[in-house]
Amino acid sequence: MMVKVLPAAVFLSFLSTLSAAAPAPIAVKTPDRKTPVSYAKEIVDILDAKCAGCHGAALAENRLNMESVAGILKGGKKGAAIVPGKSDQSLMFQMAAHRVEPAMPPVEKKQFPPLTPEELGLLKVWIDAGAKDDSAEVEANETPIELGAIPPGVQPVEAIDLTYDGRRVAFGRANVVEVADVDSGLEIITLGGHRDLVQSIRFSPDGKTLAAGGYREVILWRAPTGGEMKSLEGHGDQVKAIAASHDGKTLISGSLDGSIRIWDASAGKETRKIDHPGGQVLAVALSRDGKSIASAARDGSIAIWNAADGARVRLFKGHTSAVNAIVFSPDGKRVASASDDGTCRIQPIDQDPQKSLDPFILSGHQGAVRGIAESPDGRLLISAGEDKTIRFWNAIDGKSTGVIEAHAASVTAVAFAPDGESFATASADKTVRLYRTADRSPLRAFAGRNAPLTSVSFSSTGREIAVSAADGGVKVWSVADGRGVIAFGHMNPKANGPTPPINASVYLGERTFATASADKTIKTWNYEGTWSEIGRLGPHVFRVSAIDFNRDGSLIATGGGEPSRTGEIKIWNLPKRTLVRSLDSIHSDTIYGLRFSPDGKLLASAAADKFLKVTNVADGKTMKTFEGHTGHVLGVDWDPDGKRIVSCGADNVIKFWNYETGDQIRTFQPAGKQITSVRRIAGGPLTMGSSGDKTLRVWNADNGGVQENYHGANDFLFAAAISADGSRFAAGSADGIALVWRRGQDQPFRKFEPAPPAPATVKK
DSSP states (O other): OOOOOOOHHHHHHHHHTSSSSSOOOOOOOOOOOSSSIIIIIIIIHHHHHTTTTSSTTOGGGGGOSSHHHHHHHBBBBBBBBOTTTGGOOHHHHHHHHTTTSSOOTTTTTSOOOOOHHHHHHHHHHHHTTTTOOOOHHHHHOOOOOOOOOOOOOOOOOOEEEOOOOOSEEEEEETTTEEEETTOOEEEHHHOOOOOOOOEEEOOOOTTSSEEEEEEEEEEEEEEEEEEEEEEEOOOOOEEEEEEEEETTSSEEEEEEEEEEEEEEETTTEEEEEETOOOOOOSEEEOOTTSSEEEEEEESSSSSEEETTTOEEEEEOOOOOEEEEEEEEOOSSSSSEEEETSSOOEEEEESSTOOOOOOOOOEEEOSSOOOEEEEOTTTEEEEEEESSSSSEEEEEETTTEEEEEOOOSSSEEEEETTTEEESSEEEEETEEEEEEETOOEHHHHHEOOSSSSSEEEEETTSSSEEEEEETOOOEEEEETTTTEEEEEEEEOOOOOOOOOOOOOEEEEESSSEEEETTTTSSSEEEEOOOEEEEEEEEOOSSSSSEEEETTSSEEEEEOOOETTTTTTTTEEETTTTEEEEEEEEEBBBBBBBEEOTTSSSSEEEETHHHHHHEETTTOOEEEEEEEEOOSSSSEEEEEEEESSSSEETTTTEEEEETTTTTEEEEEEEOOOOEEEEEEOTTTTTSEEEEEETTTTTEEEEEETEEEEEOOOOOOSOEEEEEOOOSEEEEEEEEEOOOOOEEEEEESSSSSEEOOOOOOOOOOOO
16 A cells, blocks of 8 residues: 655755744653554544544544544645654644644644553554554454443433324333323333434334334334324213214213213214203113113212103113213113122023013122123123122023122223124223133233223224223234323313323224223314334444434434544435434434424434534435534533524534534523533424433524523433424433423423332342
């Protein structure tokens, strides 16, 4: 390889331009060793610490890039930086040893101390031995990093994101991803697969893909999506019960206002109101043929109604206390009921209204009976009681066929799967249990709620169950694997106070169901998709600390890099999961922030090299470089029109830039510690950011001042996210808590806390 050597005349001319006062030379301590000095293991660390800050890819002062041996040999304005085999003729060594001026690193750059005698000795020996680049050889022989288990208690939330509508939040806690429904406060699912702390998280714009970055790779998940379809309003008090027609087109509701209402489920319109003579309605049922309605009240009465015209057909007053549940037999010729009086009843319904057939009275529960269900074949009844038991009865004659203690607290509801081969029970012990009907053996348990459960219902195929609870919200589980699918709550996004309890739920089809709430409404919901891993993006050289999707979700950008060595950016085709472009020479240090411009044509990147850069997505060319931060740049975002950019950093400030001119508009009022993430708020001049001083802030870009403060975090805030309309903020804390605020309210209305540590086992 031919190396260009600086001509002696040019070199002497260069020396003559220097100050007459020669720098005090640094002693060179040559190591006494038989093994060669390694560039990859020894020299590169010295150059990274002392030289690459000015002579890296980002700055390359005097066009000298010292991040690689090739760059050093190529040299800069003054020619080659080293002459292999001749340290005494190598400018890099002579300047570093203060043998010639200018001394390197420059004296005025206090953050870069001079090389030590030992470091100079290693550099001299390496150059004199030929300045060999052994990077590839060392990398090939390196033992892969083995990641051990994360220590107990180490579970910071370093990454967080909200869906576009702000209804769901995903956050990395230690090495897992947790997803929760914001409205209900219910945690939906925990996703594993990462070998180290989750560093970055991002939902695609349509919410159907969730990307999470950790050590050397990004895991892509298919995410279920869905939301409210209709809100059915008209009841004057809590809606305690709902039932659906077999085709899901009709809903029946019962309320504490004493009425039964019939609804067109798809239109969300009330078609009929019926007043129950016994006052507060606690239970309703609809016959399989849709022709008859049963209602039960707090006074113990049961009424049968003609669904077509609302005419009352029967009124039964056998129970001595409130009736909590009621169900029709498949043929519609009898109803079974469960009551606070400790009994169940099977009441035949004769076609002749003048005839009254005696009921079968089912006794055995020690306390109130909360739920009742009949098998699809009409042969088996199951009742659920406060005595923690479920009891089995012959549905034809009411004879007892067995009992099991199913839960640790009151059993509040029971439901059969559509095929009758299994059934589920819900309990005040906060769990749902699934059993095989044939032998009554347990199949699966579903846990994770924070309050007594109020209802359970199967989807039309029996593949999923929806469960409601007194803590508000309804959660859907997969029957096959017990994993959470999705959750919803009746909360108005702008309302204050806790989520109202959901008293009942019922499926209208396979992935559509209805809920009845204490807020006097019935809501219908629809969802699609399942949680599944759809691919991995990598390998990356180190941790992936930044992720972003373009607006249409066709591209995903991932960023990271080894500290002080590389700033790695990769752009991928999301549908194909193929690499489109690597931008690994844009920055000289770790990438902490990535953000596509609103039109998707540009990509802004923030890095530890103190630079903010903008790259053309189409060809990978750097369009603009923004310099001004005095520490790591940790986050970046665009204005909606793509004309301005905000960036935040370890220097505790946010900077506002004009993209078109490249000028800095202003620096915002500083925070108490690092500002770890930044997001522009739609519809105005406001910017939200999280800080290590435990505070979320909103700054006004027009004057740079703090306009709002959000408190409630107890530790360093690593990351923040915002809903598209700016109504909700989320942040992740070092103590493992994910927090969600409503805009304009100082304290978070949701805190997703880590599970308490398991109690220590004491050996005796």
